[in-house]
Amino acid sequence: MKCPHCTTSVNLEIEVTTTWLTKGNDESHTGYDVACGHCPECKDFIVMLRHGMAKINRDNGYYYLDTVTNENVLYPKYSARKVEPEVPDHYRKDFIEACSVLPFSPKASAALSRRILQDILIGKFEIKHRNLDKQIDEFINMKDVPSYLTQAIDAVRNIGNFAAHPLKDTNTGEIVEVESGEAEWLLEVLESLFDFAFIQPIRLEQKKSVLNQKLQSIGKPPMKG
Numbered sequence: 001m002k003c004p005h006c007t008t009s010v011n012l013e014i015e016v017t018t019t020w021l022t023k024g025n026d027e028s029h030t031g032y033d034v035a036c037g038h039c040p041e042c043k044d045f046i047v048m049l050r051h052g053m054a055k056i057n058r059d060n061g062y063y064y065l066d067t068v069t070n071e072n073v074l075y076p077k078y079s080a081r082k083v084e085p086e087v088p089d090h091y092r093k094d095f096i097e098a099c100s101v102l103p104f105s106p107k108a109s110a111a112l113s114r115r116i117l118q119d120i121l122i123g124k125f126e127i128k129h130r131n132l133d134k135q136i137d138e139f140i141n142m143k144d145v146p147s148y149l150t151q152a153i154d155a156v157r158n159i160g161n162f163a164a165h166p167l168k169d170t171n172t173g174e175i176v177e178v179e180s181g182e183a184e185w186l187l188e189v190l191e192s193l194f195d196f197a198f199i200q201p202i203r204l205e206q207k208k209s210v211l212n213q214k215l216q217s218i219g220k221p222p223m224k225g
Ligand SMILES: [Zn+2]
Pocket: 003, 004, 005, 006, 007, 008, 039, 040, 041, 042, 043, 044
């Protein structure tokens, strides 16, 4: 799993609680347990509620989950995603919201993320097309965009299966079905886009200005460009 604290992919060593059998007319014995453990990387604590098929342990008479069909992280409440201070406030707010609703509604998270993506393409890169599909085309054909980013943004259309869900293209903020992994992918893409569009340009300017001050202090003219 990916640690929700530090986002590293880790093998969590877990301890599980008693298994509670699902109440009601449940012939097949499904049940719940709570699994927890410390992330081996950041050492932070993680708690998950798991659901699956329960079997009885003949030695002690207790049930345990034999196969886990579903698990939800109960703690931490939101998955960690750091937003650097260079990212403008309105994108940051929407992005944090897209992260925080992800565990409850990947559909809502993906809709927010698509809208942020479109807002950046229009607001920052002045791409005028109305449909996200065309906007992505124009963006990936722009000069100076690194290939990892063009490929990542291009994949938004395939992973989201725009062909089957045309509203994702024409009404980006619409809450529609998501494909598996789509909401998470959009968040990854937005992080890379934040870096390229907002963070790196400001940091490069800052480095340049430090170098220019050094030049000035030794009586030399500033760098060109
Ligand atoms: Zn961790």
